[in-house]
Structure formats: structure tokens, C-alpha cells
Amino acid sequence: MAKDFLHGMRKDYGKDSLTKASVHPDPMVQFEEWFKAAMKTDGDEANVLTLSTLGEDQIPEGRIVLLKFYAEDGFTFYTNYTSNKAKQLEKHPYASMTFHWKSQERQVRVKGAITRVPAEISDEYFKERPMGSRIGAWASPQSQEIPNREFLDERVEEVQKKFENQNEIPRPDYWGGYLLTPVRIEFWQGRPSRLHDRIVYDLVDGQWETKRLAP
Structure with a gap:
């Protein structure tokens, strides 16, 4: 079922460049600079990312x-x-x-250790969520098999009735935040002819070291 038309699908990049001299010594400062630029062009989707984890079968998801x-x-x-x-x-x-900002021809890859954020921080964030999202957190048995869409609709109605006389909907104890503490952050800038710029930061003995990688 080969789709030969895919062979010709490509875009040549060239909006910007990236060098070791041009990046900030602190990768989080560099990330903020790129993130703010992405917010101007990607708007509410600038914070979209792909989270990759390791499954029990040792296959990444x-x-x-x-x-x-x-x-x-x-x-x-x-x-x-x-x-x-x-x-x-x-x-x-x-x-x-992995963050991909198409409009900027950029991506950022981060890897590191994961820990839960303190419950009080999750509580504060949960209060800021839209009402529908708070109800959804209670109603959805995430990742579990369900019979149909109506099942979710019924769960939503149950949650709405449960909290209809309360001033606020509390955070369920099975919902909260995770913090990824980075040990490596790579900044990728698209360049012509697939000769992209890649600057990587590695945390070595508590200090960030930078190097340039071949595309």
C-alpha cells in the first residue's frame, strides 16, 4: 500500500539560525525566549507537547x-x-x-526525571480550571474501557448533581500534577537542505554544558 506521493512532501526551512554563541547559558531562559516567540504565532497552542513514557512492554508511548x-x-x-x-x-x-512550533520552524526536546508536584499546588491549579474541566476530571475514568459516549454523559450528570449545592468542586485525590526535572534540553532550528541547527544542553555535576550536534 505504498503512497508514492509522500516522497515529494517536504519543506525547506530557513527562517532563523542557531549557534552556541547565540543561545543563553541557561536553557530555561532560552526556552522562555522561544516559548514567548511561539505564543505570538501559535497562540493558545504554544504549550502543546508530546509526552513520551515507557510502557510495561518496554515500548515507548x-x-x-x-x-x-x-x-x-x-x-x-x-x-x-x-x-x-x-x-x-x-x-x-x-x-x-517534545515541543514543535511549526510557525517558528523550531522544536525543543527535553528529558529528565518525573516527580509528583505537592498536593497543595495541584489544588491551586485545579481551582483555576474551567468548570467543565473540573467536572470532567471527576467524571472520566481515564484510560479505562467504557461502553459508549453515553456512559460519559451520564457520569457528567452524576458529578453535576453531586456538587450542585457546593460553592466549588474540590480536586479528586487521583488527579494532579507531575514535574519533569530536565537533565538534557535540545533546541532545534530548521535550516535549508535539512542541515538543521541543533544545540543541546547537558546537566553535568550541577552545571549546564552546551554542544552542537550534527543534523
């Missing part, structure tokens, strides 16, 4: 999640602690993140 916070200590996202990815992270507490 990737899925799209949203970055909700970043700081010097790393990158935070939220999920159901009973989901497949959470189970994988509990067993193998390491992961990678």
Missing part, C-alpha cells in the same frame, strides 16, 4: 498533553493518576517532552 507551568526546576503538566501514562511514570519515573 507518546501522547499530546499541555504544559501548565515552567520554572528553573522544570516543566509541569497535569493528569489523572490512574491513567496509563501515570501508571507508567510511577513504575519508570522518567520521561521526555
